[in-house]
Amino acid sequence: MPASQANSFASAGTIRGKDADLTYDPENGGTLTITVSEGKENIHNRNIIAVINDKKYRQDAKFPLQKILLLTNDEATASKSPRKVFNFEEVNATNLPQSFVDANSLSPRTVNLFSVKIEEPAFHLYVIISVGSGTGQAQQYFDDVVKPAFSAFGIQESGYEVYVTSSSTSITDFIGAVVLPRANEGRPQTILLLSGDGGVVDTLNVLLSSSRSLDYVKPVIGLVAMGTGNALANSTGLNNDLTRGLRRFFRGQTCSLPTFTATFSPGSEALIDEGRRTEPLATSSDGFGIVYGAVVCSWALHASLVADSDTTEYRKFGTARFQMAAKELLTPSDGSAPHVYKGKITLTKRNEHGEGVQQALEAQEFMYILATLVSNLEETLVISPYSRPLDGQIRLLQLGPISSADVMRILGLAFQGGGHVDDEVVSYVSIDGMRIDFDDREQDSRWRRVCVDGKIIRASRGGWVEMSKNDSTADVLDIIA
Ligand SMILES: Nc1ncnc2c1ncn2[C@@H]1O[C@H](COP(=O)(O)OP(=O)(O)OP(=O)(O)O)[C@@H](O)[C@H]1O
Known part of the structure; x- marks a missing residue:
């Protein structure tokens, strides 16, 4: 032949x-x-x-x-x-x-993007490099991989805008100053984001908390997994290959990103700068603090270990930082017992008529409370094995006041494919929302820390947080998956 x-x-x-x-x-x-x-x-x-x-x-x-x-x-x-x-x-x-x-060929969307881009440079393509993400490889990945790959497609450096973060508010600032106004003018925009979950969540929070015009066109995000946990990338499957998701950017489809809103009692504040400073939350029209998320809303051990491990020192260890912080919380080096978190939890589930039905949990002492929209918090940490990519279902994991050894055993099972959800000490259910009322006895504010997609919010004493799934009115960005 x-x-x-x-x-x-x-x-x-x-x-x-x-x-x-x-x-x-x-x-x-x-x-x-x-x-x-x-x-x-x-x-x-x-x-x-x-x-x-x-x-x-x-x-x-x-x-x-x-x-x-x-x-x-x-x-x-x-x-x-x-x-x-x-x-x-x-x-x-x-x-x-x-x-x-x-x-291995390009998706029709990318073929179109690149042909329009060459003929019409005003068609917006950005690369955001979050240099603080993960172990700090985003800049090198851009220089060594993204730039030459774009060049191979005929897209030279003048054909896209590169934005390198210089602080923890850089992505928020850029989205608010550049992307939001252009979206409101009806312009199609594609952002290749070299970051962890944080970059997506910062983008989401700006877009959802701002007013959007009738002409608003959803920006499209392609994610290259450069973070520590990369929950979104690992749960959507875009990190299944060895290109950190760049293959998916060129070949994948655009999908809506399911999201939730976490509303906080007045006086709750975000912790920043390794917990040394606070800043006010964005507020709703009725004066409550608002944070939007796409990954996780947690309290107790998970929120504490994310908060404690978010320091420059711990970050050097990659994902091991979470386990190091967990160990210190479960077996404190001063020999004290691990903290048992106290509060009242009310779940919301929709019935067959779509009405929210509330159910208060009897238990009021916990080790682990985590509501999530995703399956994987890390590449090998399958926290919610029944979650499917972008299925929009919130699932709640709950552990009562069990021993540190049992918590370690359960987390070990989660790292072995998600077998923990079948263990008798774990409660694992589908929900549409959740409210936590913090017990007034939780005087130490460390035990009122809530994690929303890696951001830490300290709830007010005797305060509360309420999280609920967003409907299609919150559909403000697409992700390539
Ligand atoms: N130049 C910078 N200076 C200070 N902070 C930065 C800088 N660049 C990024 N950051 C911050 O670093 C953090 C990185 O978060 P991101 O979620 O991208 O990565 P991660 O926390 O390592 O991973 P993941 O959320 O997937 O576990 C964000 O809070 C971001 O604002």
Whole structure:
């Protein structure tokens, strides 16, 4: 069979300028096997950002030039050369098997975005680099991977706006000053966000707490997982490949992001600057503090460990920071017993007529209260195994005043695929909302800390927090997943 008539799974082409037999196996995520005279090489789809046809190929060439944008990992090279964490390669090829090209080509949305972008630069494309996220790799990922990948698509640096964070309010400021006004003018905007959950949540909070015009066009966010937990990226599946979600940005679909509102009693404040300072919450028309979220609203052990571990010192340890802070809370180094959190919890569930029905929990002492819209708080921490990507269902996990050893055992099961929800000490239910009334005996404000998507809010003494799922009127941004 002549190479030009090769079937969809095998062909004779070239790779890096050398003649090669090419075979594509779609099983197990997809692998291209390249055989050249010197030997074999496998390229897995999970390492591929995209495959593109190079527009600059010569018309008289036998086969058009194609490019495989490849990202190979990572940590092995990093130990030898700290600068070289991300190995991006633009692999020149010709006559790749069609099924391989189809499995790695751009989504129609991206094709459209890039063609409009080149012809009409006012079509807004931004890259936000949150340099404080995770262990601080976002800038390097941009320099080593995003910039050359955009360039391979013909999008030069003048074709997009790059915004690098300089403080914890940078994303909020940028969204409020640039993205919101343009959305209100009806302009389509795409933001590639190199951050953890925080960048998405900051964007959400600005858009939801501002007034939106009738012309409002939802900005679209593509997320590259650069945070510590990356709950959104890990729960939507966009971090399933080895490109941190950049593959999904080029190939995925836009989806609405389910969200919730957490309302706080007057006097509640956000803790910032490693808990050293406070700032007021945005307020609702009736004067209550408001925070919007898309991931988690928690109290007790989870909120305490997120708060305690959010320091520059702890952040250096990546996800281990959460376990280190949990250990200190469960087995305090001064030998004291772990705190038992006191409060009254009322759940809201909708009945078949869509009416909210309230149910007060009998128990008033807890170790762990966590309501979530997502399955994974970290890549391997499956906190809510029944949650499906972007399903919009809030699920509540509850642990009573059990021993520290039992809490560690339960969290261990959560790290082993989510088996903890079948354990008899765990309550795991679907809800539409929840209210916590903090017991007046909780005098130490540390035990009234609530976590909303990583932000820590200290509720007022004897105060409350109420969280409820948002309806479609809160549909203010799309995420590529
Ligand atoms: N240049 C900067 N200076 C100070 N703070 C920054 C800077 N850049 C980002 N930040 C802050 O760092 C935090 C990073 O949050 P983000 O959620 O992106 O990552 P993370 O907390 O490591 O991950 P995750 O939320 O997924 O666990 C945010 O509060 C953000 O505002």
